[in-house]
Amino acid sequence: xxxxxxxxxxxxxxxxxxxxxxxxxxxxxxxxxxxxxxxxxxxxxxxxxxxxxxxxxxxxxxxxxxxxxxxxxxxxxxxxxxxxxxxxxxxxxxxxxxxxxxxxxxxxxxxxxxxxxxxxxxxxxxxxxxxxxxxxxxxxxxxxxxxxxxxxxxxxxxxxxxxxxxxxxxxxxxxxxxxxxxxxxxxxxxxxxxxxxxxxxxxxxxxxxxxxxxxxxxxxxxxxxxxxxxxxxxxxxxxxxxxxxxxxxxxxxxxxxxxxxxxxxxxxxxxxxxxxxxxxxxxxxxxxxxxxxxxxxxxxxxxxxxxxxxxxxxxxxxxxxxxxxxxxxx
Amino acid sequence: xxxxxxxxxxxxxxxxxxxxxxxxxxxxxxxxxxxxxxxxxxxxxxxxxxxxxxxxxxxxxxxxxxxxxxxxxxxxxxxxxxxxxxxxxxxxxxxxxxxxxxxxxxxxxxxxxxxxxxxxxxxxxxxxxxxxxxxxxxxxxxxxxxxxxxxxxxxxxxxxxxxxxxxxxxxxxxxxxxxxxxxxxxxxxxxxxxxxxxxxxxxxxxxxxxxxxxxxxxxxxxxxxxxxxxxxxxxxxxxxxxxxxxxxxxxxxxxxxxxxxxxxxxxxxxxxxxxxxxxxxxxxxxx
Numbered sequence: 001x002x003x004x005x006x007x008x009x010x011x012x013x014x015x016x017x018x019x020x021x022x023x024x025x026x027x028x029x030x031x032x033x034x035x036x037x038x039x040x041x042x043x044x045x046x047x048x049x050x051x052x053x054x055x056x057x058x059x060x061x062x063x064x065x066x067x068x069x070x071x072x073x074x075x076x077x078x079x080x081x082x083x084x085x086x087x088x089x090x091x092x093x094x095x096x097x098x099x100x101x102x103x104x105x106x107x108x109x110x111x112x113x114x115x116x117x118x119x120x121x122x123x124x125x126x127x128x129x130x131x132x133x134x135x136x137x138x139x140x141x142x143x144x145x146x147x148x149x150x151x152x153x154x155x156x157x158x159x160x161x162x163x164x165x166x167x168x169x170x171x172x173x174x175x176x177x178x179x180x181x182x183x184x185x186x187x188x189x190x191x192x193x194x195x196x197x198x199x200x201x202x203x204x205x206x207x208x209x210x211x212x213x214x215x216x217x218x219x220x221x222x223x224x225x226x227x228x229x230x231x232x233x234x235x236x237x238x239x240x241x242x243x244x245x246x247x248x249x250x251x252x253x254x255x256x257x258x259x260x261x262x263x264x265x266x267x268x269x270x271x272x273x274x275x276x277x278x279x280x281x282x283x284x285x286x287x288x289x290x291x292x293x294x295x296x297x298x299x300x301x302x303x304x305x306x307x308x309x310x311x312x313x314x315x316x317x318x319x320x321x322x323x324x325x326x327x328x329x330x
Numbered sequence: 331x332x333x334x335x336x337x338x339x340x341x342x343x344x345x346x347x348x349x350x351x352x353x354x355x356x357x358x359x360x361x362x363x364x365x366x367x368x369x370x371x372x373x374x375x376x377x378x379x380x381x382x383x384x385x386x387x388x389x390x391x392x393x394x395x396x397x398x399x400x401x402x403x404x405x406x407x408x409x410x411x412x413x414x415x416x417x418x419x420x421x422x423x424x425x426x427x428x429x430x431x432x433x434x435x436x437x438x439x440x441x442x443x444x445x446x447x448x449x450x451x452x453x454x455x456x457x458x459x460x461x462x463x464x465x466x467x468x469x470x471x472x473x474x475x476x477x478x479x480x481x482x483x484x485x486x487x488x489x490x491x492x493x494x495x496x497x498x499x500x501x502x503x504x505x506x507x508x509x510x511x512x513x514x515x516x517x518x519x520x521x522x523x524x525x526x527x528x529x530x531x532x533x534x535x536x537x538x539x540x541x542x543x544x545x546x547x548x549x550x551x552x553x554x555x556x557x558x559x560x561x562x563x564x565x566x567x568x569x570x571x572x573x574x575x576x577x578x579x580x581x582x583x584x585x586x587x588x589x590x591x592x593x594x595x596x597x598x599x600x601x602x603x604x605x606x607x608x609x610x611x612x613x614x615x616x617x
Contacts, residue, residue, distance in 0.1 A: 292433030
């Protein structure tokens, strides 16, 4: 078994055992949110591996949620089918967004994702007949297997984390084989990669579509878990939230995605609980400033993520000893 | 017919506001390829600061002069303290940094000025409607059109006919070459960034009596400005100007004719322009 395989097995065991250690409904909900966020963040990291970033990822998350909720609620289709359909359809939408923008310089793509995120959120609020507007959609059917409901937090926990681990494995597969080498070449230098025969825009499109599918899958699961959706969890602020999760982990580091999703979700819970206690007059709406500052600080001090930053710091603090023969690379 | 003409004038006033925003954003991009996502924040702070300044001093004109200076200073600090250390990194890092600041500005404003929609009265003398085309039109909007046109002319002369303008143009055309010729491009960029912030702040002051100011106006404005800059062509002044006028009209007529879908119409216009000319109306070589 490789080291990676061992790490993954260990992680799977830890995740499987966690509900037995911490079984309160609140903690399970938090873990489930971490699982959903992990899937979205992994998508952003796949995208980051090609040197791109999406500022509107919450829109794909929302398209998955609204698509699956509407199909299952109004047409009575099975939520499993509608999650799959909504995920595929969202991937198609990402393709349409990518066609005109990915061939242009990186800025166009970044701006397009930002604009797309905003316009999708505006449509969610304004297309009242379809989306229910700001008051959202109620009575979304829950997930069931053979007549057994997965609505309970613990049952959903195993579903979402099973899928999150699958998403992680898939992302690792993508980034460690041929596509991964192509992506790293693109990350290093697009012109260089193109000169070596890498079809830059094709690979960029593939990871973009994959990242949208990841977000839509998580969104579909979210809709059938919470069973109520409104535009606000899919706003620009949510995109910032996902972006920070990815950036904390390093934007190209798959395991960092898991770490970032966990860290930021927990931080968010702590902020929501503690800020009103410490500053009673400050409402909950000021969290985004905290995340804005966090993004600024990470970009300045830890551009390759907090994990890598901590490792670098640790290396700096290591006692100086006789250099090993092969040294000089640290 | 008169209705459409008046709407066209409204669109022109809005377009002039957009030009003040787009000119700075576009020049900043042209010089350093930094897309400043905090630009909408400068605009919003400009409008809010104008509210406070008018409350303190009682004069719209003092606000119109002081607020852009304050935002110029904010822009200077942001560039000097935060963006500058990131120049050796990728543009993506810089974009994400300004994205972070956009949210900081957004929440600071909500904390300080509250979440309500607020508006500013036009200055005395410009607060009436004047007879025009057989009906009445707000004189303040005519003032905005005149001011925008004057700023456009001033910028055009400043960029085209002065030594400083030549330095900026040289930087836009070829950064390394300009630097090799002895232009301190870093300093030029700091200046352009601060100037762009001041222009955005001025746009905020000028817009406050027309559009009002409310939480979220920063990102709303940022998106429209980005559309203008993309439609006009990144880094070109004429592109910003004609792009602003086009999008100003499209947005105004969109809001009148299909109120719920105005943003969608604007996006469609952008998509149409990009399909025909991927580098924008006035964009030069593809980057």
